[in-house]
Amino acid sequence: MIPFLVRRILQSLLVLLLVSMVTFSLIHAAPGGPVQIFLRPGLSPELVQAQIHNLGLDRPLPVQYLEWLGRLLRGDFGTTFKTGTPVGQILWPTLKNTVILMTTAWVLTLLIAIPWGIYNSTRPYGLWDTVAAVLGYAGFALPAFWFGIILQQIFALRLGVLPLSDMHTIGRQGDLLDLIRHMVLPVTTLVVINLAGYLKYARASMLEVLGQDYIRTARAKGASERRVIFRHALRNALIPIVTVLGLDLPGIVAGATLTETVFNWPGMGRLFVQMAFAREYPVLMAITVVTTAVVVLGNLLADVLYAVVDPRVRLGVRGTEPA
Amino acid sequence: MKRNRMRLVGPALALLLALTVPACSSKPAAPPQPPATATPPAAERAEDQPRDGGTLTFASLGDIVTLNPLFAQDTASGDLQQLLLARLYDLSPEGKLAVTENSLAAELPRVEDGGLRYTIKLKETPRWSDGKPVTADDVVFTFQMMANPEVGSPLLPYVDKVKEIKAVDPHTVEITMKEIYAPFELTALNVPVAPRHVLEGVAPRELQNHPYGKDLTRTVTNGPYRWAEWQQNQYHVLTRDPNFWGKKPHIEKVVYKVYADAQTMVQGLLSGDVDMATGIPVSLLGAVKAKEGLTVIEQPGPYYDYLGFNFNGENFPGGKSPFAGVKTRQAIAYAINRKGMVDSILQGHGSIINGPFLSSSWAYTPGSDVDYPYDPEKAKQLLAEDGWKPGPDGILRKDGQRFAFTLQYNAGNTRREQIAAVVQQNLKDVGIEVKIEPVEWSAWVEKNISPGKFQAVLLGWQLTPDPDAEPIFSSRYFPPSGQNIGWYRNERADRLWVEGYRTTDPAKRKQVYADLARELSTDLPYVFLMQRNEILGVSQRVRWKKEHAPVLSLPYGYFLRFVEYWVTD
Numbered sequence: 001m002i003p004f005l006v007r008r009i010l011q012s013l014l015v016l017l018l019v020s021m022v023t024f025s026l027i028h029a030a031p032g033g034p035v036q037i038f039l040r041p042g043l044s045p046e047l048v049q050a051q052i053h054n055l056g057l058d059r060p061l062p063v064q065y066l067e068w069l070g071r072l073l074r075g076d077f078g079t080t081f082k083t084g085t086p087v088g089q090i091l092w093p094t095l096k097n098t099v100i101l102m103t104t105a106w107v108l109t110l111l112i113a114i115p116w117g118i119y120n121s122t123r124p125y126g127l128w129d130t131v132a133a134v135l136g137y138a139g140f141a142l143p144a145f146w147f148g149i150i151l152q153q154i155f156a157l158r159l160g161v162l163p164l165s166d167m168h169t170i171g172r173q174g175d176l177l178d179l180i181r182h183m184v185l186p187v188t189t190l191v192v193i194n195l196a197g198y199l200k201y202a203r204a205s206m207l208e209v210l211g212q213d214y215i216r217t218a219r220a221k222g223a224s225e226r227r228v229i230f231r232h233a234l235r236n237a238l239i240p241i242v243t244v245l246g247l248d249l250p251g252i253v254a255g256a257t258l259t260e261t262v263f264n265w266p267g268m269g270r271l272f273v274q275m276a277f278a279r280e281y282p283v284l285m286a287i288t289v290v291t292t293a294v295v296v297l298g299n300l301l302a303d304v305l306y307a308v309v310d311p312r313v314r315l316g317v318r319g320t321e322p323a
Numbered sequence: 324m325k326r327n328r329m330r331l332v333g334p335a336l337a338l339l340l341a342l343t344v345p346a347c348s349s350k351p352a353a354p355p356q357p358p359a360t361a362t363p364p365a366a367e368r369a370e371d372q373p374r375d376g377g378t379l380t381f382a383s384l385g386d387i388v389t390l391n392p393l394f395a396q397d398t399a400s401g402d403l404q405q406l407l408l409a410r411l412y413d414l415s416p417e418g419k420l421a422v423t424e425n426s427l428a429a430e431l432p433r434v435e436d437g438g439l440r441y442t443i444k445l446k447e448t449p450r451w452s453d454g455k456p457v458t459a460d461d462v463v464f465t466f467q468m469m470a471n472p473e474v475g476s477p478l479l480p481y482v483d484k485v486k487e488i489k490a491v492d493p494h495t496v497e498i499t500m501k502e503i504y505a506p507f508e509l510t511a512l513n514v515p516v517a518p519r520h521v522l523e524g525v526a527p528r529e530l531q532n533h534p535y536g537k538d539l540t541r542t543v544t545n546g547p548y549r550w551a552e553w554q555q556n557q558y559h560v561l562t563r564d565p566n567f568w569g570k571k572p573h574i575e576k577v578v579y580k581v582y583a584d585a586q587t588m589v590q591g592l593l594s595g596d597v598d599m600a601t602g603i604p605v606s607l608l609g610a611v612k613a614k615e616g617l618t619v620i621e622q623p624g625p626y627y628d629y630l631g632f633n634f635n636g637e638n639f640p641g642g643k644s645p646f647a648g649v650k651t652r653q654a655i656a657y658a659i660n661r662k663g664m665v666d667s668i669l670q671g672h673g674s675i676i677n678g679p680f681l682s683s684s685w686a687y688t689p690g691s692d693v694d695y696p697y698d699p700e701k702a703k704q705l706l707a708e709d710g711w712k713p714g715p716d717g718i719l720r721k722d723g724q725r726f727a728f729t730l731q732y733n734a735g736n737t738r739r740e741q742i743a744a745v746v747q748q749n750l751k752d753v754g755i756e757v758k759i760e761p762v763e764w765s766a767w768v769e770k771n772i773s774p775g776k777f778q779a780v781l782l783g784w785q786l787t788p789d790p791d792a793e794p795i796f797s798s799r800y801f802p803p804s805g806q807n808i809g810w811y812r813n814e815r816a817d818r819l820w821v822e823g824y825r826t827t828d829p830a831k832r833k834q835v836y837a838d839l840a841r842e843l844s845t846d847l848p849y850v851f852l853m854q855r856n857e858i859l860g861v862s863q864r865v866r867w868k869k870e871h872a873p874v875l876s877l878p879y880g881y882f883l884r885f886v887e888y889w890v891t892d
Binding site: 051165166 | 385388389472473475479528531532533537554555556557558560578580582583584586587590591593594596763764765766767768769770773804
């Protein structure tokens with residue numbers, strides 16, 4: 001396990017480095033730039049040049065990259081072009097807001113999807129399975145923003161029972177109840193959208209496992225149905241779900257652009273789009289690094305979880321026979 | 324990927340809301356009101372008397388960049404400056420320089436030597452929020468920093484004709500100009516002032532990164548409100564300054580709320596989360612008008628869209644601009660259905676514009692500009708007179724050159740996308756082939772606009788109160804060092820622009836700009852297309868007296884007399 005972890009972490013660092021290098025080059029290679037955003041009548045080319053020079057954008061790209069990397073290694077994401085605000089000051093609060101929203105939605109999705117999926121696998125094509133199938137189609141088909149607006153129309157504008165948008169009532173920061181009220185609609189939107197996929201995974205993977213020989217053996221030797229499901233089938237059925245979990249983890253920091261926009265949630269999805277239009281390279285790079293790190297971490301975590309849910313998986317230990 | 328999805332949001336949401344909102348609202352839609360006369364009956368009830376207190380929530384698309392007067396230039400920063408910082412001079416509803424109770428200056432500037440010297444007398448009462456007086460030193464410091472190229476202030480062009488600025492005494496500033504430059508008053512004298520005692524020790528090139536204007540604990544202000552709270556990308560809270568030296572506002576607290584998207588913002592207005600919002604998309608206007616308790620104020624806004632020609636032959640195959648003939652340009656103006664654009668694209672919320680001046684400006688003389696009503700037959704006739712003959716493919720030709728050009732606009736701008744489609748169709752009808760090319764804004768500016776390398780563009784201008792537009796139209800301002808991006812040359816107009824700013828006499832200036840309007844609307848450096856309305860949605864709990872109503876043709880005109888507004892309940 002340990003050598004495996006060390007190897008994977010080293011690989012991860014290499015991936016991070018490569019991704020940052022490619023992103024950095026691509027961002028700078030795109031035509032236009034932060035200074036062009038400022039264009040207004042009377043701004044002379046000399047002034048534009050002076051701005052470009054002040055921002056350090058006229059130096060060779062590798063030099064800019066190495067300086068950026070050097071600062072990053074010291075834990076410094078740099079400052080924004082427009083105002084010189086440290087990037088962390090913008091990034092961390094936004095990240096926190098997104099994590100609060102996305103984690104809640106994610107955990108709720110799992111808490112609903114996994115038990116429901118398992119239940120459906122034991123009674124395929126029953127009433128609840130049909131409900132899940134319909135919901136699944138709807139979930140895949142619904143555009144997030146559209147569903148969000150419908151919820152707003154009903155619960156905020158028509159019934160007036162829930163807030164329309166935002167994260168807090170102004171002046172009530174840190175009031176948990178207020179935060180929860182604001183989370184109901186965006187979280188519902190996200191859960192309904194995401195539920196479909198997880199339900200299908202849980203059901204399908206459980207169904208597959210239930211058809212295996214060892215399940216038949218378990219049943220043959222007289223194990224109760226409950227024991228068969230939870231003791232013999234569940235662990236194996238969880239493996240594909242863990243894979244999907246690992247892949248979805250980055251969403252927790254990257255945020256959901258459309259849902260955040262509709263509900264005016266001050267999160268990462270909104271920030272990324274804003275900053276892309278403003279050509280704030282340092283913020284874009286910081287977002288890339290953080291998201292990539294979580295992608296890599298997510299994959300790593302999934303690998304480790306495989307070992308936990310399925311003892312047959314002995315990661316990176318060569319020459320051992322599967323148990 | 325993310326960006327592509329975002330682009331879809333705008334139109335898709337708009338369509339949806341147009342469908343769902345009226346269905347959900349319990350009231351039938353209000354009958355359509357004629358634009359520009361739709362005024363708030365509730366806001367002007369005679370029996371209403373101002374009352375103090377209460378909160379007003381104002382919606383903004385986007386957060387501030389900085390409040391520092393040397394650097395602020397985006398709309399959100401400008402909005403907050405209106406409430407937090409006093410200006411040297413304010414604007415009158417007619418868009419002229421004015422002294423109000425809250426201007427730093429005590430009287431209008433004394434102009435001597437025909438406009439070569441300005442003497443500004445300051446009030447003695449103004450104070451910064453830390454108790455220090457606002458003095459002539461602050462004004463001198465502000466102008467010197469604006470003019471210093473190392474500072475990198477975008478306001479540098481405002482002051483580049485200043486020769487010297489000095490404080491005669493703590494409340495008197497004297498400015499000597501290099502040349503007479505009338506627009507100086509409405510640009511450079513209509514600014515907020517930076518606090519010298521906070522910023523004077525900072526190296527000029529470090530000023531932009533100084534926390535002043537970005538960190539509220541380090542930002543002293545001198546306006547009617549104080550900056551009490553800022554949650555980035557969420558909202559600002561401003562509270563009335565109890566010790567304010569000028570006319571105190573009625574409204575106790577202003578919440579300045581940030582939205583990322585216009586549709587969400589309008590939802591906020593409909594739900595009552597927001598009391599005032601500008602820039603309401605035409606597609607959502609029906610829902611706002613139908614909502615009880617909301618009023619829509621609509622006036623021609625300070626911006627126009629135009630179709631810009633390039634006169635530099637290098638941008639065309641064969642080395643010759645097809646737009647060289649004045650009859651050809653007039654033909655294009657006749658061929659384009661501008662009335663139809665106003666009716667369909669702006670849905671009537673705008674008007675045709677014929678020249679570079681807004682009809683709401685004091686510099687505009689009605690009838691001074693030439694109108695080109697939609698007339699494809701006349702267009703064909705003019706094109707024939709200019710020597711264009713239909714080729715085998717139906718497209719006009721002259722001296723072997725086929726009349727085809729590429730029309731660029733900024734990608735993602737739905738209005739321009741629609742205009743481009745109309746232009747393409749209208750010109751096809753008279754035998755001109757138009758290829759449409761949307762380009763991402765920042766790349767477009769760098770590759771096409773700044774260097775003047777394109778064939779034709781759809782662009783717009785937001786106008787400041789002073790009518791001078793020499794940098795846009797004069798041949799002294801060719802790219803890359805100027806904004807005359809189409810390489811337009813007209814010696815008579817060049818002279819008139821100079822004449823227009825070489826006198827500070829408003830009546831004389833008005834005459835010059837009438838001549839210019841006629842000259843440019845005849846010669847057509849652009850086809851001037853349309854001026855769209857500024858649309859303000861406001862809750863009926865917000866009140867003002869008639870004389871203090873918002874003036875939407877001025878920049879920040881919705882805050883012009885904000886201190887006089889009050890809220891009921």
